Amino acid sequence: MRLNRILLSAALVVLALVVQVSIFARLHLPGAVPDLVLLVVVALALVHGHTAGALVGFGAGLLADLAPPADHATGRYALVLCLIGYLVGLVRPETGRLRSATVPMLAVLAAAIGSTLLYALVGSLVGDTAARHVGLTGLVCTAALYDLLLAPFTVPLIMALARRTAGDPLTAEGTAVATAEGPYSRMSGGSFRVGRASRTGRKNLMGRRSWIGGQRGGLLVRSAKKQRIKIKGGKRL
Structure with missing residues (x-):
């Protein structure tokens, strides 16, 4: 990843985490909390692909694990967001451009449901049964609802900012990669x-x-x- 892409991703993740902890967590909404960090990971994965999505997801999840008032094992949310970023990045088209808003909204919905279920699953493996007492069905429904309401105001803006740094050939999966060593550039199918x-x-x-x-x-x-x-x-x- 380029330096400007790393700096932009880090700045977006930190800003999303600060807003989530200082504002959204204090709203005392019923059920889950709007996950702005998850939306950042989804938006960056849709632009940069599965490799960058997994890296950004792991870093964002690790910061969320360490940020107060975290009450779970360190690395739990990092694993969840790493998997979500990787899976969402696989949906990224070969051209890197999305022609409609359907794919991002479906990706947000699937990420909200999948992250909640994965978080509860990992918690059950380490002995955390808090999701059972709160109600897993209510957490899944409210998480999907809050993230879908927040996505139209955040995901397009984050994707627009991320596209400005999308010219790096190191992470352009599935597109033509131009080499500076000769007059030929290699395509994704192995042709030239x-x-x-x-x-x-x-x-x-x-x-x-x-x-x-x-x-x-x-x-x-x-x-x-x-x-x-x-x-x-x-x-x-």
């Missing part, structure tokens, strides 16, 4: 295509060849004329 630079080089090369050929032709014509003049002069003598 000729780039604009190679076409321009070919045009310049053809122009140089024609110019050199013209110069040679001119020299040959001039030498032939000189020989004719010499021959004519010999006849006159």
Whole structure:
């Protein structure tokens, strides 16, 4: 990942975590808490792909595990967001552009439900049964509702900011990767295509060849004329 992409992702995650802990957690809404960190991970994964989504999800989850008032085992939410970021990144189209808002909204819905279920599952494996006492069904429904209401105001903005740093060929999965070592660039299917630079080089090369050929032709014509003049002069003598 590029430095500007890392800085932007880190800034968005920290800002989302601060807003979530200082504002959303104090609203005392029924059921779950709106998960702004999850929305950031989903938006970045939709733009940058599954590799960046998994990395951002792990870092964001680890910060959420360490941020107060965390009352669960460290690494629990990091594992959940890492899996969510990876799975959401697989939905990213090959062109990196989404033509409608249906895919992001479905990704947010699936991420909200999946993160809540995975969090409860991991908690049950480590002996945390708090989700059973609160009601897992109510947590899933409220988490999906809150995240869907918050997504139209956050996900498009985050994706627009992330697209400005999406020109890095290191994490552009499924798209053509241009190499600076030659005039050919490799496509996702293993084939090759000729780039604009190679076409321009070919045009310049053809122009140089024609110019050199013209110069040679001119020299040959001039030498032939000189020989004719010499021959004519010999006849006159």
